[in-house]
Amino acid sequence: MDKQAFAERVVEQTDRMYRIAWTLLRNDDDCRDAMQEAALRAWEKRYTLREEAYFATWLTRILINECHSIQRKRKRVVYLEEVAEPAVQPRDMTLSLALQALPEKLRLPLVMHSLEGMTYDEIAQALRISKATITGRIQRAKQRLKKELEV
Amino acid sequence: MDKRKDIDLRSAIPETPDMCRDAVLQAVSTYREERTMRRPYKMILAAALVLALLCGTAYAIANYYSVREYVALGKTSEAFENAIVPLEKAITVNGVTVTLGDAVFDGREMGLTMSMEAEEGAESLYFLPQIEAFSGEKRLELNDYKAEGMDAYWGMLYPYMTTAVDYMLPSRFGFSAEVQDVPTGGEVTWRYTLHVLKPVGKLVEQCLWDDEKETYEQWEQSLRDLHAQGEISVLAGYSLTDYLTALNVSGQDSIKTDRIVETGAFEKLDTIVFEFTTPVPERTSIVPDETYQLEGYIIKVKSITVGMMQVDYELEACYDAPQPNEHELEQSWALYDQNGTELRFKSGGWSLAEDKVTCKVTGSASRISDEPLTAITFRLDHDFTIDPDDTAEDMPFFIVQLTK
CATH class of the missing domain: 1.10.1740.10 (RNA polymerase sigma factor, region 2, helix turn helix motif)
Structure with missing residues (x-):
């Protein structure tokens, strides 16, 4: 290149x-x-x-x-x-605060997967942790976010 | 109560401000080309190309993956270069070509690289890797066995199920194995085996466990139900881990292969075996007779071993008072050389003895350099995501001189 x-x-x-x-x-x-x-x-x-x-x-x-x-x-x-x-403020401050309330270990893989569309393998490579750990963290992040927002 | 049907994270993060865009533009405007040559790597590529032309081998040079990237992350040393064993062997099974790159061994850890390529239309095969090591006739015990890009214990499907993915999964893989009790001098023979199995059932994309809808046991049962219908559940386009675990497949290596075949979902297609030999470089062990006083405990350095690729250490922490459990202890150390350069963390762990005051700490860090290592600073590592108030400089440390 x-x-x-x-x-x-x-x-x-x-x-x-x-x-x-x-x-x-x-x-x-x-x-x-x-x-x-x-x-x-x-x-x-x-x-x-x-x-x-x-x-x-x-x-x-x-x-x-x-x-x-x-x-x-x-x-x-x-x-x-x-x-x-x-x-510039986020469009949804409630969601933004709920996202910020997550620990970084959960917040970052969630954003990388759900927002940036990165695969578990790409996230595992970027964060140097196992894919099994990624899966668990994203699941827990979604659960906590939903609870925070009372979905 | 405000019910949200869809959570759009994009609305939770602001739009990119102009000052950040400008900062990136400014950075890229400073890019300059330097006249640097990575001659040894280019020479190997050229030699490999000549070899390919002479031998008529068909493996793809463009897909060549080297331990220089996998192990050394592009920064090698003279000793490292001299220890590299080019493999450059390729074999094709049912349209899938497996190519070995090269290998390197530092007396404790072996690194090996491989790449795979599939012809268009090739059907997915299941590859299960296995590594063995021998010194003469004696089989050596492997401490650990890791893979990058592929699950070392469960292997993977290749080519990937393209319906399950919309991106390029890796086609290059690295393997590492730690070996115990290697006789000094001489050489080690490595046997790298790829068990190749062909799916008999239909490959289907796996449904993730949704803990709001079912228990884990129910979800596992659904995988077994699929199996009963002649379907093989595949996660992320390549992983059969959950499926095989649900079928209670266990054991190591070739035993596992037999058990996978016994499920009826796969049949043995081929067993690819590569054997190669690496020399055993020297490793220098030092036992400093020193203790270091830190807050709440004393550190005794039991041993430090310096090899061509990594530094291994064993410490003993002796606490002033009995500790309730080892999980609350902080004994993860970051290592720095005499220039203050951090050595890349590879492994680390600790265990509290029954007396509750003695804690054994072991670890390893990567170091590939032509400059001799004369001192190591051990600085207590800390999870900054928990206490971002702390900085590395605040953490306790001690310095071990390796030369008098």
Whole structure:
């Protein structure tokens, strides 16, 4: 993949990167930093991508690493009562708060699967945990979300 | 009560703000091409191509997968390169070509790569992998046996059931095996076996267990009911784990293969066996005679073993007071080399002794480098998703000097 094609692939993933970064960081400033660092690091590590079909999963993994790095560095603690104000509000604040109330371990795979359409295998590769664990976490996430929303 | 019929998560997350879009655009605008050559890898590819032309083998170079990616994640060392054993063997069964890439062994862990490709229209076959190791005539005991991209114990269906998936599943796989008590010097012979079974029944997409509608036992029974109707339930296009578990198939390797055939759902088609030999590189064991005082316990370093690919360690934590149970103990350690570079976590665990004050801690981390390892910083790892207040720098640590 040449530089131009690579750059286009990264830009194509912007919305997905934001949604996943927001799921982890819930702050637009941090999301911006994570996305920028991920885009840079992806180019540095481009030789580690051996099959273009996995570009999205591979980039997601890099982004998640950057998000965790930011979490460590900035000591962010986001309580439900102190949800950061995004530049644009979610359309459904009730659902948004319910989603944010989930622990990250449940929230992230749920968003990756149900919103981003990633398969269990792609999520397992991105999060470096087993598919059996992914299945269980997504099921529990859905159950807790439903209970939270009283579906 | 507000009842929601459909939960659309897209409405729970804001639209991408312009500043984030701009940040990505700015990043990609800085991309530059460097004149770097990954010469050893390209040489191997060239050699493989020549070999293919000379031998007339038909395996797809484009699908070549190497331990350089699987084990070393693209960053190898001179010792690692020298230890790689190219395999470059391929075999085709019923339109499915299995190609071995290469293997590497560091005296404790073996890594092996494989890729698969199917002709258009090839029917799905069930592949069950098995790894064995021998030193001369002596069979070596394997500690662990993992696979990436394929379930090491249950194998997988390939080609995938395309009706169940709408994306490309991996066609490249890595296998790892940890071996005990390898004699120093000499070599190890590995036998990699792929049991190939052909489904007799009809492959159907598996329904996930819905705990709101049925118990787990009821769901398992539904898989057995499908089996009775001559149908084989497949999860995510490739996995037969749930189906075979519901049929009470157990045992290891070839015993399991026989039991799978006994279910009547599969018939044996072929057994592919690859054998290859790897040298046994040296591993250096150090037993530092030092203890480290941390809050609430002392750490004794029992041993540290440094190999070509990884570092293994055994610690003993001695607590000031009896501990109620091991689940609440925190003994997961992140390792850093003398330059502060984190060694990639591979495994770790601990067990509290019956005296309730002594805790055995073992683990391993990946390190592939030409630079000798002279010191290791052990820093207590912490689940930041539980307490995001903490940072890595806050965590307790101790430093072990490996050279005097």
